[in-house]
Amino acid sequence: xxxxxxxxxxxxxxxxxxxxxxxxxxxxxxxxxxxxxxxxxxxxxxxxxxxxxxxxxxxxxxxxxxxxxxxxxxxxxxxxxxxxxxxxxxxxxxxxxxxxxxxxxxxxxxxxxxxxxxxxxxxxxxxxxxxxxxxxxxxxxxxxxxxxxxxxxxxxxxxxxxxxxxxxxxxxxxxxxxxxxxxxxxxxxxxxxxxxxxxxxxxxxxxxxxxxxxxxxxxxxxxxxxxxxxxxxxxxxxxxxxxxxxxxxxxxxxxxxxxxxxxxxxxxxxxxxxxxxxxxxxxxxxxxxxxxxxxxxxxxxxxxxxxxxxxxxxxxxxxxxxxxxxxxxxxxxxxxxxxxxxxxxxxxxxxxxxxxxxxxxxxxxxxxxxxxxxxxxxxxxxxxxxxxxxxxxxxxxxxxxxxxxxxxxxxxxxxxxxxxxxxxxxxxxxxxx
Ligand code: HEC
Ligand code: HEC
Ligand code: HEC
Numbered sequence: 001x002x003x004x005x006x007x008x009x010x011x012x013x014x015x016x017x018x019x020x021x022x023x024x025x026x027x028x029x030x031x032x033x034x035x036x037x038x039x040x041x042x043x044x045x046x047x048x049x050x051x052x053x054x055x056x057x058x059x060x061x062x063x064x065x066x067x068x069x070x071x072x073x074x075x076x077x078x079x080x081x082x083x084x085x086x087x088x089x090x091x092x093x094x095x096x097x098x099x100x101x102x103x104x105x106x107x108x109x110x111x112x113x114x115x116x117x118x119x120x121x122x123x124x125x126x127x128x129x130x131x132x133x134x135x136x137x138x139x140x141x142x143x144x145x146x147x148x149x150x151x152x153x154x155x156x157x158x159x160x161x162x163x164x165x166x167x168x169x170x171x172x173x174x175x176x177x178x179x180x181x182x183x184x185x186x187x188x189x190x191x192x193x194x195x196x197x198x199x200x201x202x203x204x205x206x207x208x209x210x211x212x213x214x215x216x217x218x219x220x221x222x223x224x225x226x227x228x229x230x231x232x233x234x235x236x237x238x239x240x241x242x243x244x245x246x247x248x249x250x251x252x253x254x255x256x257x258x259x260x261x262x263x264x265x266x267x268x269x270x271x272x273x274x275x276x277x278x279x280x281x282x283x284x285x286x287x288x289x290x291x292x293x294x295x296x297x298x299x300x301x302x303x304x305x306x307x308x309x310x311x312x313x314x315x316x317x318x319x320x321x322x323x324x325x326x327x328x329x330x331x332x333x334x335x336x337x338x339x340x341x342x343x344x345x346x347x348x349x350x351x352x353x354x355x356x357x358x359x360x361x362x363x364x365x366x367x368x369x370x371x372x373x374x375x376x377x378x379x380x381x382x383x384x385x386x387x388x389x390x391x392x393x394x395x396x397x398x399x400x401x402x403x404x405x406x407x408x409x410x411x412x413x414x415x416x417x418x419x420x421x422x423x424x425x426x427x428x429x430x431x432x433x
């Protein structure tokens with residue numbers, strides 16, 4: 001009898017905990033509004049504030065996500081594909097009913113800083129507030145002031161297409177408890193003001209970590225703020241490491257090469273493609289040279305992860321050797337014209353493939369997709385008429401494409417591995433962008 005009663009008590013206690021803990025987490029997340037006591041910053045010059053807000057919104061690439069291709073600016077409705085379904089961006093125009101026309105600067109600050117909508121609902125982190133939380137109150141206010149000046153568009157927000165249980169916003173409480181730390185950027189007094197400006201932009205409005213950090217299956221960052229590179233789920237591109245890794249990152253890039261790449265889309269070390277082409281084309285090219293330089297200086301200072309020197313490349317097997325021979329011939333026939341026999345290309349028009357770590361570090365995804373579909377870097381002020389790369393998806397079969405990609409990943413000192421025709425076949429079906 002006594003034993004039975006103890007068991008019942010334990011059971012009740014466990015049940016209570018199982019119910020109570022989630023309620024406490026949800027309650028805490030609902031109630032927790034850090035920064036809500038922070039007053040708006042007094043405005044000295046309203047016109048200046050609006051133009052600064054426009055610049056900052058450019059740095060945050062807000063328009064690109066909040067505008068449907070060919071649609072009204074900032075009216076929302078663009079689908080963001082996630083592993084849990086599609087999320088649609090919101091209307092940020094000042095329409096009072098469907099947009100954010102009746103949002104105060106405080107409401108806007110709470111969304112940017114703490115990922116909550118005007119009515120207190122949790123926002124999905126497809127809106128990169130885990131990065132934007134680093135933005136200062138004055139900068140958030142400036143963006144709010146600017147958005148109140150764009151033409152209002154009456155367009156109701158579209159419902160998200162999310163699977164159960166991901167369509168239950170309230171459950172974001174757990175995601176937030178695990179992966180979201182609200183907090184403004186804190187300058188490091190030991191570093192220069194340039195470095196601090198760069199860090200502020202990279203980790204805040206630039207939301208570089210949204211793509212350049214590895215994520216787990218719930219979309220949480222694995223190494224917080226790591227920038228050590230990661231797969232972008234759904235887009236099927238690999239965003240390379242931005243740390244000073246000698247092998248995989250920007251370790252042996254000059255600061256100027258990084259700045260050129262960010263501002264113009266091309267550099268002596270490589271060109272941008274895939275989602276990075278959009279980031280440069282729509283956002284980074286419009287930033288001032290001093291902000292770009294600050295970002296490059298900061299990126300250059302991120303310590304690399306020591307992998308213990310170059311990875312040993314196993315001697316190719318006989319079959320791999322035959323494949324690389326075929327790859328060399330195909331390279332000679334199809335690629336030397338632009339990328340040259342020594343793989344050094346003709347930068348900035350034709351990027352080098354030798355020493356271009358984005359082709360071989362960790363993933364063969366990017367070069368396979370580039371050779372299949374070709375592409376153009378964005379047209380920018382510094383590179384208005386970009387040279388393009390022709391697609392080879394129709395002229396080369398899977399085996400040939402695997403051979404030539406294997407060849408460029410392993411030649412001229414590149415330390416990649418060979419890829420198989422099966423890998424190529426997998427990416428044939430992936431939409432071009
Ligand atoms: C990567 C895409 C992306 C970018 C970049 C982005 N947003 Fe969003 N934003 C979204 C999505 C998706 C939502 C909807 C989230 C939801 O419904 O939970 C959203 C929601 C919002 C909301 C909440 C609106 C509401 O009605 O609750 C605000 C405010 C907002 N974004 C402002 C901005 C600003 C300002 C920027 C630039 C600094 C920006 N966003 C950049 C995708 C983006
Ligand atoms: C939407 C996703 C996305 C965002 C946001 C993004 N990147 Fe990228 N980035 C990529 C992808 C994918 C690549 C690989 C393709 C390439 O090299 O262009 C890349 C490549 C790069 C490269 C070249 C690296 C190399 O080894 O060749 C640099 C430098 C870079 N990004 C810097 C940045 C910075 C700085 C930010 C923030 C301001 C940023 N990226 C934001 C997706 C993104
Ligand atoms: C007509 C000139 C031309 C030819 C031929 C050509 N490429 Fe390219 N390639 C380019 C240009 C231009 C880019 C930059 C495209 C971009 O950034 O979107 C590029 C980019 C690349 C990239 C991505 C590297 C980076 O940093 O942007 C790879 C990988 C690549 N080419 C491989 C090949 C291979 C393999 C072949 C032969 C099968 C080939 N290319 C043929 C012009 C060419």
